[in-house]
Amino acid sequence: MISKKFVLFFSIFTLYLQAQNYSQYVNPFIGTGGHGHTFPGAIVPFGMVQLSPDTxxxxxxxxxSGYHYSDSVIYGFSHTHLNGTGVSDYGDIMLMPTMGVPGLTPKEYSSKFSHKNEKAMAGFYSVKLDKHxxxxxxxxxxxxxxxxYTFNKAGNANIILDLNHRDKLLEGEVKIIDDKTIEVFRRSEAWATNQYIYARIEFSKPMKISKEFLNGEKIDGISEGKKKVSFNGDKLALAFTSAVKKGEKISVKVSISPTGYEGAGKNMLAEGKSNDFETIKKQAEADWNKELSKIEVKSHDKDKLTVFYTALxxxxxxxxxxxxxxxxxxxxxxKFYMAKDFDYYTVFSLWDTFRGAHPLMTLIDRKRTADFINTFIKQREQGGKLPVWELASNETECMIGYHSVSVIxxxxxxGITGFDYEKAFEASKNSAMLDIFGLNAYKQNNYISIDDEHESVSKTVEYAYDDWCIAQMAKILNKKEDYQHFMKRSQNWKNLYNPNNGFMQARKNGNWYxxxxxxxxxxxxxxxxxxxxSYSVPQDIPGLIQAHGGRAKFEQFIDAIFAASDKTTGREQVDITGLMGQYxxxxxxxxxxxYLYNFVDRPQKTEAKIKYILDNFYKNSPDGLIGNEDCGQMSAWYILSTMGIYSVTxxxxxxxxxxxxFDEIKLHLEDGTTRIITKNTPKSELKHLGFENVKVAKDLKYPxxxxxxxxxxDRLFDFSTQVKITPLNEKDKVYYMTMDEDDANVRKTFKVYxxxxxxxKTTQVSTYAERNGEKSGITTANFNRRPNHWDITINSSVNPQxxxxxxxxxxDGIYGDVNWRKGEWQGYQGQTFEAIIDFKSPQQINQISSTYLQDSRAWILMPKKVEYYASMDGKTFILLKTLENSIDPKDTNVQVKDFSTEVLPTEARYLKVKAYHYGKLPEWHxxxxGDAYVFVDEISVK
Known part of the structure; x- marks a missing residue:
């Protein structure tokens, strides 16, 4: 007989366990709609496998991510996925169950499904495939x-393995070990251009190959008395088949490895021994509860709890x-290495995650933060530099900055330990001293101009912040010269701050653009x-406030971004969502x-804006994220802000x-302590939450x-132009120097402006400013006297960008760079380019050329053909030459082609150039x- 006391105790204990079940609040469908780019499949925290459906x-x-909530067809279930990125990749080792005669094309093996028959929770996913x-x-x-897989009808059950799923297969191999075991190798190209993955697949019952599709070879061999078959190629799909009874289940286990078949085998031995699905499901749930329990949130609003724990x-x-x-x-x-005393990771979306996700981890997962940094250090040692956006042992070079240094x-x-501070500092310094992505100009001139590199403003201000981060490391390590050097560099934002309007503005040819x-x-x-x-100076917000003229004026500038129109101009940018004005x-x-309102003593304005965002931009629905999840950053912002904190710097x-x-939040930290946060917790206590005992290095002087x-x-002038030089600080003394074609052998020195x-004449002007003995970088500009006095009429509409x-x-005689984003090319979309040059008087034409650019990924394709015509009256034109394009539109190399030709000597006053656009982009693109662009720059005539 069971006592009432035991029943009461058991009931209380059960309620306690339920209270600890934070995974019940996870809704993996949040972000799968709208532009969240998340996926709903089965994962465990930081796991190598992300097993999810692909729609x-x-x-x-x-x-x-491979999945969007608006879709109604599933193509299969693959084992790797990306969480909220803006570029597509992964979807490796795809399996799909079917019945009947197997088909190996996506159309044949895909199936309709309904969200009514779909379920997702932490560590688990299920769905009914309607087709069979x-x-x-x-x-x-x-x-x-x-x-x-439960087959609800009797017949032949198939499991399709398609290695051509999603990205481009470079090499594939399937090795049949026995009738229940296969090994798979897949090397593919997408965002990660050279990704390796190996898998071991074990079926719960014998399966035979019933259909194969390959572009390569099939090898039969004898080993240990058993017949083994290997399939190789860059197109490879197989169907594995077995007869099943109605309601019969087939279980499949898939271990994956980045290193080889041996690694996949070891991973299977370590984590794939169980044949009990429910046990593994419960273990996955327990893994999630362990991680999610680091932050306990109390609320009577279940939707808010769901949004919070799904964010975590x-x-x-x-x-x-x-x-x-x-x-x-x-x-x-x-090459292959062994990680010792740390775990090695991949998928570092650092441009996003340095802002909130990594600072959150420093609070609740210091050990894993050290592992991330040890991974960074190894990647620098093995790949030459710290990761920027690393994916599957590939550096994608996506986004900007070198934000590993922020995490470090x-x-x-x-005060996080567990990694070598000296190695981390040297690796960080190495990233800052490279000559890539505008860094060379940045180091020489203290800013990047349009002439140097595209995205020049963003790169300048983000490099400046990263330099401040390196200076903080130097200060901790007592490296005074490095500290001073990088603190000075961290002020480079000042070179793009326009004091006339308060904005960060691009510079071109020495002037404001x-x-x-x-x-x-x-x-x-x-x-x-x-x-x-224009607010991206987290390392020196007091300096930015001073540049604006004080707190009152900077407060007005923050007000302005929220009060501005919510319409952007220029290029459409799908990432810009969740607008409050221009915020x-x-x-x-x-x-x-x-959060910048806090710096101008207006915390009530921070309160209002943050609460509005938390209330309106995060919801318990598939479209519950206002933008791309971006590997946790969108959610980290929510978590930190609900806790009453955010890492501005x-x-x-x-x-x-x-x-x-929330009314109450409990933080369970790694040192065994618990911090309780309520709405009444003093701001002074929140400010150093989790880092109360950290020793701060003393500030050092820097220039x-x-x-x-x-x-x-005037960059291009007819006979003369006036040059005006203006310092950005009226206290500065300005020096300048000019060089023209007659000064080639003349020694020139700077003089006071x-x-x-x-x-x-065509002249180069150089200038710098000096204040209190500190010189600025040298600004150089080139002003060109026109090489001709022709006129030109362009009968096509240029894209304003x-x-x-x-x-x-x-x-004008100035040729555009192969990096077209610097702005020296004219772009025409969906139309043929036509221009008529008026030489003003007849001249003899012997040679004609016009130059075009191709960047297929950016929709810019060479013209199909270029025609040159001549005329004396500007009305009647005679065709001189037609030049056909020879560059394949599928060639993704960014390249320039000069459509140049000699013609029979012809006298003409007018020259017409027609460059026929490619037209609509084809299916493979x-x-x-969409409409392709024609990009043209220089037309020359001899």
Missing amino acids: RIDGSWDGC NIDVRLTTTKRVGYHE YHVFTQPNINMDVDGKYRGRDN ADAMAK EPFDPSEVNNNYTEGNSWHY AQGNEPSHHIA PGKPEWETVTPY EQTASPVIAA KEPFTIS YTAGGKFAVI QGAG
Whole structure:
């Protein structure tokens, strides 16, 4: 007989267990709709396997994760997926159950499904495939995916393995070990251009190959008395078949490895022994509860609890463990190494995650933070530099900056140990001293101009922040000279701050780039516009406030971004979402801006903005994220802000604060302590939450940067132009020097600038400013006397983004760089380019050329053909020559082609150039159906 006391105790204990079941609040469908780009499949925290359905195989933007909630067809279940990225990849080792005669094309093996028959929770996913009435259940460990297929009809059951699923297969191999075991190798190309994955697949019952599709070879061999078959090729799909009774289940276990078949085998032995699906499902749930319990939130609103714990779930989705159970991993140099005393990871979306996700981890997962940094250090040793956006042992070079240094500096500033500070510092310094992505110009001139590199404003301000991070490391390590050097560099934002309007503005040829519209999205900014980047000085907010003229004026400037129109101009940028005025919660550059009110003593305005965002932009629905999840950053912002904290400046052991969103939050930290946060917790206590005992290194002196002057004149002039030089600080003394074609052998020196001067030849002007003995970088500009006095009429409509400064740009003698984003090319979309040059008087034509650019990925294709015509009256034209294009539109190399030809000597006053556009982008192109561009620069005639 069971006593009443026992029943009472058991009931209380059961309630306690339920209270600890935080995974019950996870809704993996959040973010699978809208533009969240998440996936709903089975995962465990930071696991190598992400076992999820794929409803998209075309690499489309809203299909980056492989799944979108608006879809109704499943193509299969693959074992790797990306969480909320803006570029498509992964989807490796795809399996799909079918019945009847097997088909090996996506159309044949895909199936309709309904969300009514779909379920997703932490560590588990299930769905009914309508086509053949098959129930699918998925769960996983870190390295092994577990499938359970229930065939609700009797007949032949098939399991399709298609290695051509989603991205491009470079090499594939399937080895039949026995009738229940196969091994798979897949090397593919997508965002990660050289990705290796190996798998061991074990079926619960014998399966035979019933259909094969391959472009390669099939090899039969004898080994240990058993027949083994191996399939190789770059097109490879197989069907495995067995007869089943009605209601029969087939279970499949898939272990994966980045290193080889041996690694996949070891991973299977370690994590794939169980044949009990429910046990693995419960273990996955327990793994999630262990991680999610680090933050306990109390609320009577279940939707808010769901949004919170799903956000935490998304933060813990990646980075992903990327080593075998014995520590073996594939390094950035494609060689194999053993991780000792740390775990090796992949998927570092650092441009996004340095802002909130990594600072959150310094609070609740310090050990894993050290592992991330040890991974960074190894990647630098094996690949040459710290990761920027690393994926599957590939550096994608996606996005900008070298934000690994932010993660490192933040960890060091917060006293996290477990990695070599000296190695981390040297690796960080190495990234800052490279000559790539505009860094060379940045180091020489203290800023990047349009002439040097595209996205020049964003790169300048983000490099400056990263330099501050390196300076903080140097300060901790007592490296005084390095500290001073990088603190001076961290002020480089001053060179792009226009004191006349308060915005970060691009510079071109020494001057401010005009016309200027802070709402314009163009190639001077990364996924944004000047509004988004004009607040991007997290390392020196007091300096930015001072530049604006004090707190009152800076408060007005923060007000302005929220009060501005919510319409952007220029290029359409799908990432810019969640607009409040020009503030964009859906993309990372805005994430700290609302907290800047704290710096001007207006915390009530921070309170209002943060609460509005928390209330309106995060919801318990598939479209519940206002923008791309971006590997946890969108969710990390939510988690931190609900706790009443945010890291405006990662690298400082402190938070900016706001009133906590929930009534009570408990933080369980790694040192065994618990912190309780309520709406009444003092802001002073929140400011150093988790880092109360961190020792802060003393500040050292460093030089103040002097900003570089601007040079204004007509870049292209007929006979003469006036040159005016203006310092960005009226206290600066300005020096300048000129060089023209007659000065080649003349030694020139800088002299004091007093007033504007006139030039009448093609001239280079250099200038710098000096204040208190500190010199600015040298600004250099080139002003060109026109090489001709022709006129030109262009009978096509130029895209406003790609004007190159006006119609004379195509006959000014200045050739555009292969990096077209610098702005020297004229772009025409969906139309043939036609221009008529008026020489003003008849001249003899012997040779004609016009230059075009191809960047197939950017929709820019060579013209199909170019025609040259001559005329004396500008009305009647005679065809001189037709030149056909010879460059394949599928050639993705960015390249320039000169359509040059000699013609029989012809006298003419007018020359017509027609460049026929490619037309609609074909099916093979990612932008299929869109209009291709013609990009033209220089037309020359001899």
